[in-house]
Amino acid sequence: MIIIFTDFGVNGPYMGQMKASILNVSTTSKIVDLMCDAPTFNVRASSVLLAALREHMPSQSCVYLCVVDPGVGSPRKPICLNCDGVWFVGPDNGLFQKVIEGCNHVEAFEILWKPSHLSHTFHGRDLFAPVAAMLDAGIAFDKKTIPVASLQNCVEKDRNDTDIIYIDDYGNCWTSLTSNMMDPGGNLKVGNITINHASYFSDVKVGEAFWYVNSSGLIEISVNQGNAKLKFDLKIGDHIEKL
Amino acid sequence: MIIIFTDFGVNGPYMGQMKASILNVSTTSKIVDLMCDAPTFNVRASSVLLAALREHMPSQSCVYLCVVDPGVGSPRKPICLNCDGVWFVGPDNGLFQKVIEGCNHVEAFEILWKPSHLSHTFHGRDLFAPVAAMLDAGIAFDKKTIPVASLQNCVEKDRNDTDIIYIDDYGNCWTSLTSNMMDPGGNLKVGNITINHASYFSDVKVGEAFWYVNSSGLIEISVNQGNAKLKFDLKIGDHIEKL
Amino acid sequence: MIIIFTDFGVNGPYMGQMKASILNVSTTSKIVDLMCDAPTFNVRASSVLLAALREHMPSQSCVYLCVVDPGVGSPRKPICLNCDGVWFVGPDNGLFQKVIEGCNHVEAFEILWKPSHLSHTFHGRDLFAPVAAMLDAGIAFDKKTIPVASLQNCVEKDRNDTDIIYIDDYGNCWTSLTSNMMDPGGNLKVGNITINHASYFSDVKVGEAFWYVNSSGLIEISVNQGNAKLKFDLKIGDHIEKL
Incomplete structure (x- = not known):
C-alpha cells in the first residue's frame, strides 16, 4: 500500500x-x-x-x-x-x-x-x-x-511552539500539541477567550467551543456543529496559549 | 465494491x-x-x-x-x-x-x-x-x-419541505423534490422569480435559468453555462415554492 | 488504465x-x-x-x-x-x-x-x-x-491567443504557451508588470514572480512560496503579452 x-x-x-x-x-x-x-x-x-x-x-x-x-x-x-x-x-x-x-x-x-x-x-x-x-x-x-x-531538521531543538497546524473543512483547528501535553483539567486560550476540555462533540451545546484529543492524537479546537476557524478567526500558524 | x-x-x-x-x-x-x-x-x-x-x-x-x-x-x-x-x-x-x-x-x-x-x-x-x-x-x-x-427518523411524518439540499461546484442547486413531484408544465418560485422547465441545458439560452430532472432523479435549478447559486444567492436549506 | x-x-x-x-x-x-x-x-x-x-x-x-x-x-x-x-x-x-x-x-x-x-x-x-x-x-x-x-474544432485556424488557461491551488497560473514558444531570454507582461524567466522556484527570492516551463511543458507564471493569482489578480482567460 x-x-x-x-x-x-x-x-x-x-x-x-x-x-x-x-x-x-x-x-x-x-x-x-x-x-x-x-x-x-x-x-x-x-x-x-x-x-x-x-x-x-x-x-x-x-x-x-x-x-x-x-x-x-x-x-x-x-x-x-x-x-x-x-x-x-x-x-x-x-x-x-x-x-x-x-x-x-x-x-x-x-x-x-x-x-x-x-x-x-x-x-x-x-x-x-x-x-x-x-x-x-x-x-x-x-x-x-x-x-x-x-538529515535536515525543520525545528530548532529548544523551540516548542503551540500553534494551529491544520484546519479541516468543518473549521476544526488542529494544534501542534499532542495528547500527552495536556490533561483534561487544562485550558487553552485563543485571543481573550478560554476554552475548556470536553471528550465528545455532543458533550457541549450546539455552537459551543471546546478542546479535545482528536482522532489523530492532537489537541484540536472545535465547535459542536459549528466552525471554530470562523468563530475565532483562526489560521494556520496562529499561537495558542496553554493555561 | x-x-x-x-x-x-x-x-x-x-x-x-x-x-x-x-x-x-x-x-x-x-x-x-x-x-x-x-x-x-x-x-x-x-x-x-x-x-x-x-x-x-x-x-x-x-x-x-x-x-x-x-x-x-x-x-x-x-x-x-x-x-x-x-x-x-x-x-x-x-x-x-x-x-x-x-x-x-x-x-x-x-x-x-x-x-x-x-x-x-x-x-x-x-x-x-x-x-x-x-x-x-x-x-x-x-x-x-x-x-x-x-430506527431513528430524520423527518417527521407529515413534514414535506421543498428546499435546496445540495449545491454542486457549477452552482447547480438540487432540491428535495423527486421527479414524480413535478410535471413539465409546473414552475418553481425562487424569491420573486418564476423558473420554467427545460429538458436540457442547451434548450435555454446561455445565462438563462431553468429547472429540470437531474441525472439522479431530483429537481434541480440550473443556469445554462452559468451559476444558479450565485444568480439567485441560494444556499442549502433555502425554501423553494412549487407553483 | x-x-x-x-x-x-x-x-x-x-x-x-x-x-x-x-x-x-x-x-x-x-x-x-x-x-x-x-x-x-x-x-x-x-x-x-x-x-x-x-x-x-x-x-x-x-x-x-x-x-x-x-x-x-x-x-x-x-x-x-x-x-x-x-x-x-x-x-x-x-x-x-x-x-x-x-x-x-x-x-x-x-x-x-x-x-x-x-x-x-x-x-x-x-x-x-x-x-x-x-x-x-x-x-x-x-x-x-x-x-x-x-470533427468539430474549438479554435479557429489563425487565432493564436496567449492567455491564462488554468490556475492551480497554489495560485500558479498556466498559460496557453507551450515551451517552444518562448526562449529563456523572453519576458511576459501581465498588466504593467514585466516577468522574467527562472528555471526553478528556488532561483528567485521568496515572494518574487517569474515564468518558467512547468512540468507539463506549458509556460507558467509563479511566485516563489507565494500566489501569482492573488499577486496579479489573474483569472482564466486573462490575456498575457509576450515581449
Whole structure:
C-alpha cells in the first residue's frame, strides 16, 4: 500500500500524475490519498501532522510518499527512510523529523536512482512516485546509506511552539500539541477567550467551543456543529496559549 | 465494491484514513468515493440525497459506507442494513430513512463488534469502515437483528419541505423534490422569480435559468453555462415554492 | 488504465458515479483522476491543457475519459479516437483538437452504442464511462469510422491567443504557451508588470514572480512560496503579452 501525503491541493493534475507514475512502475499497487492539503510550504507543521497521522494508520507494510517541498529544484537530497519497518520517501528538508523522533529504529538512504526525465519542479511525479512504487513492488534501485544525524531538521531543538497546524473543512483547528501535553483539567486560550476540555462533540451545546484529543492524537479546537476557524478567526500558524 | 458517502469534505485526512482502514481488513476491496461533501451536519438533506443517488447507481452487490454523524460519541447505535440485497453501514440517526422508504425488503442490525481502538469522534475510520470491509469481504462479525421500526427518523411524518439540499461546484442547486413531484408544465418560485422547465441545458439560452430532472432523479435549478447559486444567492436549506 | 479528465469539480457525486459506472462494466480497471477541475465550460482551454498533460503521462496503453461538455444533450456526436495507440473518449466539440494536432496517426469513430438508460445531462456517467470501460477491457461495441476532418474544432485556424488557461491551488497560473514558444531570454507582461524567466522556484527570492516551463511543458507564471493569482489578480482567460 502506498500512502500519499502532500500539499498539492485537491484540485489540479498533480495527484493524478503521481498516481499514473506509480501505476506505470507497479500496476497492482494500492494507493491511498491520505492528505493532499498539508500546510502549504510549511515543512514544520506538515512534519507534526504526518507523525500524528501515521500513529493512527494501519501498521502493516506500507510506503509513505510525502511531498511538501518548497525547495524543489534546489540541491536538497531525495531520500528514503525505513522507520521501524515502514518506508518514507521524499525530500530531505525536515519533513520526516517528527516521524523519526517517534521511531525506535531508523535507516536513512540517499536516492541515487534518476528517472530518464526529471523536471525541475515536479520531483513528486518524476522521482519520488517511481521510487515509492519500486519500494512497494520490491524492485531494487540505486541508493546509499547516509547517517540519520545528517538529515535536515525543520525545528530548532529548544523551540516548542503551540500553534494551529491544520484546519479541516468543518473549521476544526488542529494544534501542534499532542495528547500527552495536556490533561483534561487544562485550558487553552485563543485571543481573550478560554476554552475548556470536553471528550465528545455532543458533550457541549450546539455552537459551543471546546478542546479535545482528536482522532489523530492532537489537541484540536472545535465547535459542536459549528466552525471554530470562523468563530475565532483562526489560521494556520496562529499561537495558542496553554493555561 | 464499497461506496463511500460522507460530509467529511474533500480536504483533510478523513477519507484517506477510512480507505486505509478498509484496505487493512480487505486488501482487494474496490472503493468508490461517491460523495464526501454531503450537506454538513444535515441528516435529513443527506438522507434525501443518498436515496436519490442510490437509485442511479449500478445495482450489483455493494456496500454503502455512510457517515453524516453530528452525534458521533453520543449513544446513538451503529447499524447496518440489508436493503433489497444492498448493504448500508453507518449511524442510527435517520440517515437511511429515505433509502428504507424506497425499498421492498429491509433487515436491520445493530453492530455489536467493537474495534480494539475506538476513538470518540471518528467512528467512520474505527468502526464503520472495518464493518463495511467485513461485509464486502464476506467476513462474519458480531451483530444482532433489530426491528426496522425502532430506527431513528430524520423527518417527521407529515413534514414535506421543498428546499435546496445540495449545491454542486457549477452552482447547480438540487432540491428535495423527486421527479414524480413535478410535471413539465409546473414552475418553481425562487424569491420573486418564476423558473420554467427545460429538458436540457442547451434548450435555454446561455445565462438563462431553468429547472429540470437531474441525472439522479431530483429537481434541480440550473443556469445554462452559468451559476444558479450565485444568480439567485441560494444556499442549502433555502425554501423553494412549487407553483 | 482509464484516465479521467473533466470539469465536474472535486465536490459532488459526479466523479464517483462515473467510477461506479466504469467498475460496473470492467471490475478490474485501474482508474486515475487526472483532473476534475479543467476550465469549466471552456473547451479551448481544456483542449490545450489535455494535450499538454498527455505529453507527460506514461505512454503505455490507456484510455482517456474526457468530459468538458457544455453542449450535453444537444445533438453533438459522442466519439472515440485512437491517437497513436492511445484511446480518447468524449464529446465531439473540439476537446480533442490539440491532442489530434500533436499526433501522427488518428482514427476517429462515432459511438453508436447506447446504454439502456441515457440521462439528458450526464453522458459522462451513462455513455462515455461504459465506453471507456469497454475499450479498457477489450469489449467490442457498436461504432463507425468517421473522417478526422469532420470533427468539430474549438479554435479557429489563425487565432493564436496567449492567455491564462488554468490556475492551480497554489495560485500558479498556466498559460496557453507551450515551451517552444518562448526562449529563456523572453519576458511576459501581465498588466504593467514585466516577468522574467527562472528555471526553478528556488532561483528567485521568496515572494518574487517569474515564468518558467512547468512540468507539463506549458509556460507558467509563479511566485516563489507565494500566489501569482492573488499577486496579479489573474483569472482564466486573462490575456498575457509576450515581449
